[in-house]
Amino acid sequence: MAEEVNAAKDTLKIDGVWDLLGAAEKIYVTSGTKILEFNPETADREELLKRVTGRTGNLRAPALRRGDVFYIGYNDEMYETLIKE
Numbered sequence: 001m002a003e004e005v006n007a008a009k010d011t012l013k014i015d016g017v018w019d020l021l022g023a024a025e026k027i028y029v030t031s032g033t034k035i036l037e038f039n040p041e042t043a044d045r046e047e048l049l050k051r052v053t054g055r056t057g058n059l060r061a062p063a064l065r066r067g068d069v070f071y072i073g074y075n076d077e078m079y080e081t082l083i084k085e
Helices: 014-021 045-052 076-084
Strands: 026-031 034-038 063-066 069-072
Touching: 014 045, 026 045, 034 045, 069 076
Parallel strands: 026 069
Antiparallel strands: 026 034, 063 069
16 A cells, blocks of 8 residues: 555545545445446536435545545455456
């Protein structure tokens, strides 16, 4: 891991979230037991931001960046796949 940021201390609000995620190749977001896949170039910005932010408007945790791909939220299946890669 090259960098770790404590989300409790360094929160990202809506504008900062889009600045961070807008140039990503792919974004995977957990929603219950589902894993949703977004391409920021073609995704509806409002829908994407709704999925990756919590009630307070901050980026949901955990948030992991691997290259140009982001993984937002927690799902055992998603992280098991990452470990195997």
